[in-house]
Amino acid sequence: MAKKIKGEQVTPFQNWKSKLLRDRGLDAPDGRPLYDYRLEEVEFSSLESLLKERLSQYQPLASLGMIGSHVAGFPALFVLYAAEWWRQRYDGSGWSWEPILRDLGADIDGWNQAQRSECVTRGLQDWRLLLRQTGGLRYLGTIALQGGLPMRLLAEAKGGLGRLLRSVLKEAARSVVTINDIQGWVQSLDHYLPRTYRQTEIHVLLAEVVATVLRLKEEAGLTQSAGAVAQIEKRIPSWRERFPLPIGDADAQGLIEQLIQDAAAVRIERQARQFPVERFLEEDQEGFWHLRSSLTLPEIIVGTKLAEIFAGENMVLPRLLDFSLVIADRQQTTSLRRLAGHENYR
Numbered sequence: 001m002a003k004k005i006k007g008e009q010v011t012p013f014q015n016w017k018s019k020l021l022r023d024r025g026l027d028a029p030d031g032r033p034l035y036d037y038r039l040e041e042v043e044f045s046s047l048e049s050l051l052k053e054r055l056s057q058y059q060p061l062a063s064l065g066m067i068g069s070h071v072a073g074f075p076a077l078f079v080l081y082a083a084e085w086w087r088q089r090y091d092g093s094g095w096s097w098e099p100i101l102r103d104l105g106a107d108i109d110g111w112n113q114a115q116r117s118e119c120v121t122r123g124l125q126d127w128r129l130l131l132r133q134t135g136g137l138r139y140l141g142t143i144a145l146q147g148g149l150p151m152r153l154l155a156e157a158k159g160g161l162g163r164l165l166r167s168v169l170k171e172a173a174r175s176v177v178t179i180n181d182i183q184g185w186v187q188s189l190d191h192y193l194p195r196t197y198r199q200t201e202i203h204v205l206l207a208e209v210v211a212t213v214l215r216l217k218e219e220a221g222l223t224q225s226a227g228a229v230a231q232i233e234k235r236i237p238s239w240r241e242r243f244p245l246p247i248g249d250a251d252a253q254g255l256i257e258q259l260i261q262d263a264a265a266v267r268i269e270r271q272a273r274q275f276p277v278e279r280f281l282e283e284d285q286e287g288f289w290h291l292r293s294s295l296t297l298p299e300i301i302v303g304t305k306l307a308e309i310f311a312g313e314n315m316v317l318p319r320l321l322d323f324s325l326v327i328a329d330r331q332q333t334t335s336l337r338r339l340a341g342h343e344n345y346r
Helices: 002-006 012-023 041-058 064-070 074-089 098-103 113-126 138-147 151-156 158-172 179-188 200-220 228-235 250-265 303-310
Strands: 277-283 289-295 320-327 330-337
Touching: 012 041, 012 074, 041 064, 041 074, 064 074, 064 113, 074 098, 074 113, 074 138, 074 151, 113 138, 138 200, 151 250, 158 179, 158 200, 158 250, 179 200, 200 228, 200 250, 228 250
Parallel strands: none
Antiparallel strands: 277 289, 320 330
16 A cells, blocks of 8 residues: 555645745745745645645555655645644644644544654655754644744733743843843743743744844844834845744734834943842733832853942852842742853853
8 A cells, every 4th residue: 555655756745845935936945944934824725625635535545654654745744734733723722743633634543653753854854954952842842943933822912922022132132142041031031921822832932033133133233223124124125034923914013123123222231230120010911910020130240249249349259159039938049150260150
């Protein structure tokens, strides 16, 4: 039965993928994230119909695992469909393969973990993409990152999402930071998100939004908020396509444009205060307002300033320190480490 399936010359899957590439002016995949192919609704419906139709024909003859191994073009379209399914239909519930396969009418038990992993890996390779190497849910996690931010998250958490991104951007724009720094800040502020979306894949995608804003600010040479969007439009016409967000969604684009203006207004500078505290009013999901205080720890703390605050000018500080914040009966602690060959602490 495997030979019969393998015997097809150019499969409908390969034809569909070739047309998608031609429509985007490409002869072959160029390694861009899958969300950057920007499938339209009619294209996603066409892809789903093709996969459902062909699977209904194949599955009486072969298992899903066999199809993934022997039908040319299937792995590439399966990972594309799965990534787009995450973007369009994921509702924050448990992230698994079952709902994806169910929407395709596929036999959930038709392949084992090894077969599924091989299919996903081959599919990513067909798009010149690599499997995620860190974190849990490597295969599902990779699919989520390739799909971009779920549309339902954008709809359900507009206000909270904007506050989270603006808070992280404000901090990240002040100095040179890494993507890991940004992701850590996103994770620390994910209380702004609906509970079901507080997961690593969402943290990574939101960190990428902030990192993209910062890269665009530097590339376009933005120095002030006024006219920032017009300036970036002139210098980088395709800038919107860099984000893991739907470019046709008005709310998403409004959010991005505001982030661009916010970033342009921030100057990289050394803070006068070592431990600034910001207080602001926050509305919860029930419509009640609360006073929230945020203590910001800088990435690098000057050793002499630290000594002045806590120990005295002539006090020699140890190489490792614990910094604790105590409020009533609650305490949070983080570690400070002196940088090798310097008097500053990280």
